[in-house]
Amino acid sequence: MLDSTTPKSAVARCPAGKRVHGIGGEIDNDQGEVRMTAMWASTSSTVTVTGAEEEGGYGNSWAVRAYAICA
Structure with missing residues (x-):
């Protein structure tokens, strides 16, 4: 969610029957002010x-994104 709430969490899920093999994440619109x-x-x-x-x-508004590499 893009807003100014802090802290924030994001979750990514694998499709049914798949498992996490890698992880990733990013901060959107942080302008160097969010870690x-x-x-x-x-x-x-x-x-x-x-x-x-x-x-x-x-x-300003910012967001956290989570990524799961699934197989």
């Missing part, structure tokens, strides 16, 4: 990515 704080395979078929604004805050 990715964690990225992990939370289950064998789910990836979670979290991000948060830097200490001074960031007034």
Whole structure:
């Protein structure tokens, strides 16, 4: 979701019957003011990515995206 809430998490899921073999993530519209704080395979078929604004805050909207490479 593109808004100014902090921190944020995003989840990517593999289709039924597939498992995570790789993970990825990105911060959209961060202008260098938001950092990715964690990225992990939370289950064998789910990836979670979290991000948060830097200490001074960031007034613009931004989003976190998670990617799962599934097979």
